[in-house]
Amino acid sequence: MFKFIGRRVAQSVIVLFVIITVTFFMVRFAPGDPFSAERKMPEHIKQSLMAHYGLDQPLLVQYGRYLGNLLKGDLGPSFTGTRSVNQILAAAFPVSLELGGWALLIALGIGLPVGIVAAVFRNTLADYIPMSMAMVGICLPTFVLGPILALVFGVWLGWFNVSGWFMPLDRVLPATTIGLVYAAVIARITRGGMLEVLSQDFIRTAQAKGVPFPRIIVVHTLKGGLLPVVSFLGPALAGIISGSFVVETIFQIPGMGREFVNSAFNRDYTLVLGTVILYAALITAANLLVDVVQVVLNPRLRFEDS
């Protein structure tokens, strides 16, 4: 297993390197630059700014310098802000991680039980009602759900602040917004996975042997039935904890999503790279985790070397 993980980590480093390279050159080829604005700055001042940040050097030299600094753990200065990319990410990532953690808890806490119940009582009201609601949940984007929650529970009922990230209770609305959307997806995937397992021969055998129904669900079905959820959770996990631009904007949350999107709009090259690197690292890590969990859950899979 360790050999397997070791090899995957080595692959990830190569993947990351490719991503960094592609991103580095792609943002440079986009029209515009970090210093263009509606009111233009004089040309000589722009030149001195470019020189200060080393943007006047040939692209390959800049690339080499960037990689060199990156190896030292320095993501460079932000071109459009006062703080460095390291400082920005250090402040924003923990916020997104926390928000994502709560959202995941809500998503799994609702999605799994609902999906399981729907599968067990398939084609009854306990299936139809939650599944139709899940369909609505999937179709309802966060930019609709978020403002609705803020309006109802914030402005009308006054239970929560409509925005901000200051008090523990400020976590509820944004986490629910993200959580509910993922809960809907998870419920449907869980139901599908469970149904597939429930129709297998070994379940029928277990029933014939007189194994109690709850035991069939918990011991025999869950392990296989949750496999699709696990593979879905890999990329979803990375997305959930790296922040959502929409939800962060609606609820005024100082997370990664806003930095990600705004840095691209601002052509803040170093900040774009910093957020992309972090996001890519998260995705690779999450996928690796999922692969390991899948082998553990699925008796038909083995680590290649064991």
Place this chain on the structure above:
Amino acid sequence: MAMKVLLNCHFRRLAAIAAAVAAGLLLSGCGAGLPNADQGVEQGVLLFGNGAEPKTLDPQRATGVTENRIISVLIEGLIAYHLTDDNLPEPGVAERWEHNEDASVWTFHLRGDARWSNGDPVTAADFVYSYERMLNPAFPGEYAQMLYIMENAEGYQNGEVADFSRVGVEAVDDKTLRFRLVGPTPYFINMLKHYSWFPVHPPTIEAHGGRFDMSGEWTLPENFVGNGPFTLTEWRPNQYIRVTRSPTYWDRDRMRLNEVYFFPIEDGNTERRMFDSGLLHVTGTVPSNDIPSLRRDKPELINIDDYLGTYFFRLNVTRPPLDNPLVRKALNFAIDRKAIVERVTLGDQKPAHAFVPEGFNDYPNPRVLGYDPGRARAYLAEAGYPGGEGFPSLYLLFNTSEGHRKIAEAVVDMWNRTLGISMQLENKEWKVYLDAQTHLDYDISRSGWIGDYMDPITFLEMFTTGNGNNDTGWSNARYDELIAAAFRSRTQEEHFDHLLEAELILLEELPIVPLYWYTRIRLTDPRVRGWYPKLLDNRPMKHVHLAE
């Protein structure tokens, strides 16, 4: 039976998870929240919606309205913001001033009790240091051109003048500052309110990387030293900036606010919800869809003030058929500007009958533009396109935004229906749009311009030949002469005469299509006092207070 057990089991699990979530939420996180609007009134804390996250708090590097609003409460220039009228001066660090006969040499007497927030006195030498920093060729002060009005300032920045003592600013003694300007500048006082003229605290700059350091470390709350009514207490990126009444500010006894929170809120709907639930006293904007219902139901909350800015389209005069002034006139007279502001923008914007907005004391705004479909068609026919026949299909470029799209759609519709041509829309992402505009890679392009200081020249200067912000390809020798003459005028009357003649040329040649003059639309808590309509929207926060 089995079913029942199973259900119970799941309900228990769900309940357990819900309880865990609730407990976790209550235990995690830190401290209490911020004051709300009611607590703010009790404690003298103003909660202010300020658009976007400021990029910098260094007055010599800043360029935006967002930054200006924060910097101007932290640092005070020679001249401060007047309570009610941006045309008028209010003594700031300077308690009095005089100028020579032709307004080219100005002497300012600094008040004895002006202090930095660390207790140091504010001296004339601090100003000289600041201007040297701003003009140094190694320093990227984006507004350095504002300072070119001083003798030899431009030469110093270009490297032609090596010795800063030859630049037209001099500390006569600790409390006397003298400017020698390139020529008579009757409106110099108005320029001085702009933050590019604000002083910085030399020892603080030197202690944090020196004068050419660009990290901005000195602007962080633990390092910041200013001389304004408030000091920087907290800066939480994407959350808020908190400023507290300065214990060293000379006029502190008259101030009634203890603190101001500036919230960077990019989404107008979020801001509206914050206001509605009592988390803000003043918003930065109002979503345009909300304006009609707010004006009907809550007229006491919505606040619409004229704002010194022009919304206009640029015409690329290097491309046929826009190289023909008749075509440009036709486009100008085919637009019903009144309909645009009344049915599209909805915020009481003023239909533009000229380029320079109304509101400058004594500057006569010419009434040239208007809606005249017959005249527009006649111009187009005269240009060789009767009834729009043979007129090529042009594109109206705008940067991606719902508001700009609505206006562009309405205008294109008016053009197509009135003139019988087929104009089309093209939107581009912000930086791509800027790039296209700079390289004249467009037919017609949406633009806006906000004045920097109270003088029409802040609008008219940009259309001189080769000006970095011209972006139309238009050039007129007489116009250039008049603007140059306006910069050298001895009196206000002479200055305005030159500017008016220049504007009339601009309105005859029309490399632009002015649409309307801006307004600022806000929701304001009725308990906010000391808030007056101001053309530049310069907010003298030291006079603002909150009352039941």
